[in-house]
Amino acid sequence: MSLANFHEVRFPVPLALAATGGPERRTDVVTLASGAEARNAVWAGSRRRWDVGSAALKLDALQDLVAFFEARGGRLHGFRFRDALDDRSCAVGEMPAATDQMIGMGDGAQTRFRLVKAYGDYARRIWKPVAGSVLVAVNGVAIPFSVDETNGEVTLDSAPEPDAVVSAGFRFDCPVRFDTDRLDITLEGFGAGKALRVPLIELVG
Structure with a gap:
């Protein structure tokens, strides 16, 4: 965007x-000649x-x-x-947790990840997280990070190990x-x- x-x-x-x-x-x-x-x-x-x-x-x-x-x-x-x-990574009325949404997998090098919210198989890009609301975890353990609240990207202080699950919780606005x-x-x-x-x-x- x-x-x-x-x-x-x-x-x-x-x-x-x-x-x-x-x-x-x-x-x-398109309706075919057969009606299908x-x-x-x-x-x-x-x-x-x-x-x-x-x-x-x-x-x-x-x-x-x-x-x-x-x-x-x-x-x-x-x-x-x-x-x-629909303004958070969890159900309405609940508080976001760092394990709400999977946002990536570690490869030993990548430190930047985009916030997303899953609706079944569809992953929606989250562009505008609310200031102070973002939580991030690697394999369920909270880790230090920074967040760009203008484009929905988080940067971890160190790259997660290969196959480590990176997850996040957050509130968000729609642009x-x-x-x-x-x-x-x-x-x-x-x-x-x-x-x-x-x-x-x-x-x-």
């Missing part, structure tokens, strides 16, 4: 709590979309939304978004941008209103 035009700021959490959306796939489906289907995955992975509009908000919250939108230049700059349904250059806001009554549609789209590599 290009990190150009990206602001390392998080969309205001209170405005994100009423979000609707989730992962999207792109699949070509041929299906082909166009995208190697998924891309998430949300809409954080439609909820009634107080005017100060709407002003925060407008200010955030203006500061990002509409669709121009990306930013962090917390998906309350997103606004999928519109326009906000439509309606006043619902004294001191309250709605942003009719505020679409967000995940930035993927």
